Amino acid sequence: MMSGASSPKAMAAALTDYWSPRVVGEVDDSYIKVAKVRGSLCWHSHDDEDELFLILKGHLRIELEHAAPVELDEGEMFVVPKGMRHNPVAEQECLLMLIERKSTLHTGNVVTERTRSLAEQLGAG
Structure with missing residues (x-):
């Protein structure tokens, strides 16, 4: 992890x-993460944690169960409330930053070929 100024983008x-x-x-009990995404992740939820998405470059649609999708452009953010099933989708490559509690599992209670362990996210896997 960085000790000085850094560019999430x-x-x-x-x-x-x-x-x-x-x-x-990391900030207190939360991790700050960056990701490069394209296509669709999977429908999942985080039962006990909110999840903040901040778009660094590109466009992301967050499909929500029982609600209209949220469309996010560069510089915009959205917090997915705990327990809400969601599916992030990027038609083109998108760079994003996530802020979520350290207990948050990558794809919640769903495991797919895209699911990454915390060790992988920390660069240890």
């Missing part, structure tokens, strides 16, 4: 795998 751009978030910092 540059760190996200340097990632080579889609849907593989990397922890780049």
Whole structure:
């Protein structure tokens, strides 16, 4: 993790795998993560944690169960409330920053081929 000033956008751009978030910092009991995404992740929820999405570059649609999708452009953010099923979708490559509690599982209670462990997100896997 960085000890000085850093650029989340540059760190996200340097990632080579889609849907593989990397922890780049921490604030109290939350991790700050960056990711490069394209396509659809999967429908999932986080029963006990909110999840903040901040768009660093590109466009992201967050599909929500029982609600209209949220469309986010560069510089915009949205907090997915705990317990809400959601599916992030990027038609084109998108760079984003996530802020979520350290207990948050990547794809909640769903495991797919895109699910990344915390060790992987910390760069240890």
